[in-house]
Amino acid sequence: MLSVTVAWRNLWRNRRRTLLTAGAVGFAVLLVQLGMSFQAGSYEPMVEVSTRFSSGHMQIQRDDYSDDPRVERFVSDSTKLRGELLALPAINAVSSRTETFGLVTKDERSYGALVVGVDPLVDPSTSHLSEQVSRGTYLEDPNSAIIGSALARNLRVDVGDEIVILCSDVDGSVAFVAPTVSGVFETGNDTLDRSLVQVPRELINDALMLGDGAHRVVIMVDQPMLPDRSQGTIAPLVPPTASLLDWRELMPEISQSIRLDKISNGIVYGTLTVIVVLSIANTFVMTMFERTREFGMLRAVGMRNSSIFGMFLTETFLMWLLGVAIGYGLSTCALFPLINFGVGMDSMGMDQFAGLLFLPDRIYPAVDLKVILVAPISIGIGMVLSTMLASIRLYRLSLVDALRYQE
């Protein structure tokens, strides 16, 4: 206990230097925790918003469908599969979708589009598209359709107009449906607004002769950021010719964007940590020089090098503890209001960028174990290495030289 007392009091031999060093540790902890909490807080909304436009958190589809999405490559008995999936605990919603590429025609105008058949009563639980209808209503009629605003403009159609959709059925024959436009949606995503048409699945399945088949069985889970956890429970229900894909495979651009963000921020945090650790190492080396004579005296009275190193390490630990306490205090003060009220993307001038990356209007920092521990642990490891670096002198210096050392 006396060793800890010595270490603690030694810290305060140079109060200003200790406070500056602990302050540097605290400030680094604050910066890294702020940055990481914003990162952690942005990924889930980004995934949630982007997956709810189309892909969902996971999908079951035929093995060969994603590489070559042909109409005959569907999962059969999709209603039964949906029921079985909904019985699983970690699953929030399931929707079967039929997809085909077709030619959408109105009078003399024709445009290619992705035609998606959905169950109007079920699909809103997996997709935000029904909320994006800016004119008219969502699919209320069995023979209705909603189309993107840019496609509607190109076709010069509006709510109440009839459109004709031409496509190929499972046999390769020409099939068509002629729904009435019940609504026009505007997502802000040009691709979707220009080339997506949604119709009731029953309507398009009849035309394509798919029966209860679906090209994508879209699944929403409790923890989309931990898809591996759900995959284990879902896997036994996946038909032999089908695969279970999660959002990382379905929307690789989002997954890669998150990875890139983590890497670039990791480099920034790593650089910050290295700068702080180097300044601490400099302080420790200086301390070792200043206290050379004292360490010589301790060795002369019978203290082993390892014990002196242990005492020095205890000082480092206490310094780290002090710095981390300062950092946690500052982080708590900074993060508490931000977690509760969030930060508007427009207040940071990032509203356009947010739209591109499917980010919500407000970001709420999220604090998890990684956010809490990464900075203190990495700085702590750096401080221990700094202590070891500074202590090399302790082992190299002869005892007589240490006792004769003049500052």
Place this chain on the structure above:
Amino acid sequence: MTDAVVQLKDVTRVYGQGNVAVHALQEVTVEIYRGEFVCVVGPSGCGKSTMLHLIGGLDSPTSGTVTLEDQDLSTYSNNELSDLRLKRMGFVFQAFNLIPVLSASENVEFILQLQGVEPKDRKARALEVLDSVGLADAANRRPGELSGGQQQRVAVARALVGSPLLLIADEPSANLDSTTTRELCELLQTINREHRTTILIATHDSVVMSYSTRTIQLEDGKIRQADAA
């Protein structure tokens, strides 16, 4: 087995090499016996401190052997030498060298902690030794709050608390006035007489020399004159 606590046999210590080599000690042979109060005297640079460092295991000779209770110190590892200093020797330095952040009693206790003495026994033992050097009232004061004489008394208490076989003091009176030097010497003399602690002091202070039972005079690293034991 001899009665000598310390034996130096043909001990030479050379610092540096070639043209810049300094022969701090040259073929010194000397024995120090249990219960002696020995002063190593001589002008600055004559090798007094080097001799004490070699005896204390703080340094090793270039040639020759240094033995403590018939054990050759060159056979000890660094850790074993540390343990030897901790359990068998006490050191008093010219500049006191107390731990500045600890009080007088904590400085003394620190040695007991290194020796593995139970915490409950440490405090009482430290106070007892401080009382024996006349500093019971200053137990809770830190070195910065003590006079030079008081600090050196704390240093003596620290050196004595482990009941050492040998107390080594390097110019202990260098930073003290003559009155304080006499008080310190009387204290060391009492310890020497009451506990039969062997005391070895490097000094060029005649006051200190007057308290010794034997003097060893060094000149240019060689023994010029040594009183009979």
